[in-house]
Amino acid sequence: MDDQQTEPDTSTIAEPPRRVWWQRPLPLGLLAGGLALAVIAAGAVSGSIARTPDAPRASAEAAIPSAAPTPEVPERPVPQQTVPAFARTCSVENLIHDPRLGTFQAQVYNADTGEILFERDQDTPRATASSMKILTAAAALNVLGPEYRATTRVVSGPDAGTIVLVGGGDLTLSRLPSGSEPVYTGAAHLDDLAKKVTAARTAAGIREPVRRILLDTTYFGGPTWDPSWPATERRAGWLSHITALQVDADRADPKVFLSPRGEDPVGRAGDAFAAFFPGASTSTGTAAAGATELASVQSAPLSALIPLMLVPSDNTLAEMLGRQVAIKMGTGNTMSAVSQAIPEALKPYGLDTSNLTIADTSGMSPKNAxxxxxxAGLYMKVGAREANLGYIRDGLAVAGQTGTLGYSNRFTGPNAVARGHIWGKTGSITSAYTLGGFIDAADGSTLTFVIYATGRVSESARQGIDTVATAFYRCGNSLSNY
Incomplete structure (x- = not known):
């Protein structure tokens, strides 16, 4: 629902001063060196002229050969005072006390110079909401790599009439016919998998029809739903039960992002697959060790999944990737395994992970901190495209245009001036609203920023955050920390 509260007045924000080339201060080293050379030169000239303090000027000039007259050197103006460094006088102080922002925290860098321009309570860990997905994406890129694909397999069963559908954690697998695009572009399709199974069985000389399909979901273990996640998120279409086998992230309508999710994602997937084998029944089971693989299909690569997760803020996809990281790291295949796996997976980026508390990988849990x-430090590395982090930079929503930053209640009114100039990841849960990313500021500088609004907050925090972010856009490199 659009928030109707009045935006705080931004007219008191000082605009960045206009500067021209002659206003730039000389480097201190160059100025000192010039003064030293002047003193040396003056000493050399005075030493070549034999004169006493009270000698008449005419006698001194007579010692200079007439063939080489001394040219007159015009005096250089002496500056009355040192030219100040770049003036940072653009204050946002009157905006950050907006009651809509609850407990306000922020940090802003000049992305090009690495200077910290602004910060408030930046080192206190608090809930991230969906900004957690930036950490999940970074961890997955490090551990899994941009070419990683999740695989769904079908293997032979205990008898000729049985096959086993083995979930590999690909929650993007679609029940739509090939050629029809679901929410997840580039997804694998069940009909393709079924055709491959039929072809493999025929090639192996198996004439017995498929009468039973076992559904193996053991790749993921433990609870499928975290107690801190509101059950309403399933009905609202934001998150499904996390199982290793499901189709279209268990959406009722595979083409609608916020389509309601069900209570039995494994059953929905099994029924959809069984439709390609008339008369076949389904039940849960486990593939035998060493069972012959009949066919497999794969998800789109991680590099393509990242924007599908970040731009619309797909919670199910984030939980899928987090679980894949934990399995690869060897910490386990349950929801609790991510608490150790994600910080370990992030360590190679060189940032201190000791203050991270990871409860999930979507940011839905208020227990994240x-x-x-x-x-902000991680965003700096994303902006610099370190390792494979450039995929995150290219996968962010754009203010006023795409994803969760394109909603009708984001960057409206006076804040519309920043539309198209801010790339970022939003976060929205009951107790925390966040925004972070990059700003192409009005003065041509690039800022890296993070804003938290936590505690006693509501949906109106989004507009408060947008107002502060727009002020950062207006200030640019003139942003003051006071």
Whole structure:
């Protein structure tokens, strides 16, 4: 629902001063060196002229050969005072006390110079909401790599009439016919898998029809739903039960992002697959060790899944990737395994992970806690495209245009001036609203920023955050920390 509260007045924000080339201060080293050379030169000239303090000027000039007259050198103006460094006088102080922002935290860098321009309570870990997905994406890129694909397999069963559908954690697998695009572009399709199974059985000389399909979901273990996640998120279409086998992230309508999710994602997937084998029944089971693989299909690569997760803020996809990271790291295949896996997976980026509390990988849990300074530091590396982090930079929503930053209640009114100039990841849960990413500021500088609004907050925090972010856009490199 669009928030109707009045935006705080931004007219008191000082505009960045206009500067021209002659206003730039001389480097101190160059100025000192010039003065030293002047003193040396003056000494050399005075030493070549034999004169006493009270000698008449005419006698001194007579010692200079007439063939080489001394040219007159015009005096250089002496500056009355040192030219100040770049003036940072653009204050946002009157905006950050907006009651809509609850407990306000932030950090802003000049992305090009690495200077910290602004910060408030930046080192206190608090809930991230969906900004957690930035950490999940970074961990997955490090551990899994941008070419990683999740695989769904079908193997032979205990008898000729039985096959086993083995979930590999690909929650993007679609029940739509090939050629029809679901929410997840580039997804694998069940009909393709079924055709491959039929072809493999025929090639192996198996004439017995498929009478039974076992559904193996053991790749993921433990509870499928975290107690801190509101059950309403399933009905609202934001998150499904996390199982290793499901189709279209268990959406009722595979083409609608916020389509309601069900209570039995494994059953929905089994029924959809069984439709390609008339008369076949389904039940849960486990593939035998060493069972012959009949066919497999794969998800789109991680590099393509990242924007599908970040731009619309797909919670199910984030939980899928987090679980894949934990399995690869060897910490386990349950929801609790991510608490150890994600910080370990992030360590190679060189940022201190000791203050991270990871409860899930979607940000739905209020138990997550990450300092804004950590997230801002990670964004700096994303902006620099370190390792494979450039995939995150290219996978962010754009203010006023795409994803969760394109909603009708984001960057409206006076804040519309920043539309198209801010790339970022939003976060929205009951107790925390966040935004972080990059700003192409009005003065041509690039800022990296993170804003948290936590505690006693509501949906109106989004507009408060947008107002502060727009002020950062207007200030640019003139942003003051006071």
């Amino acid at each position: 990450v300092p804004p300074s950590y997230l």
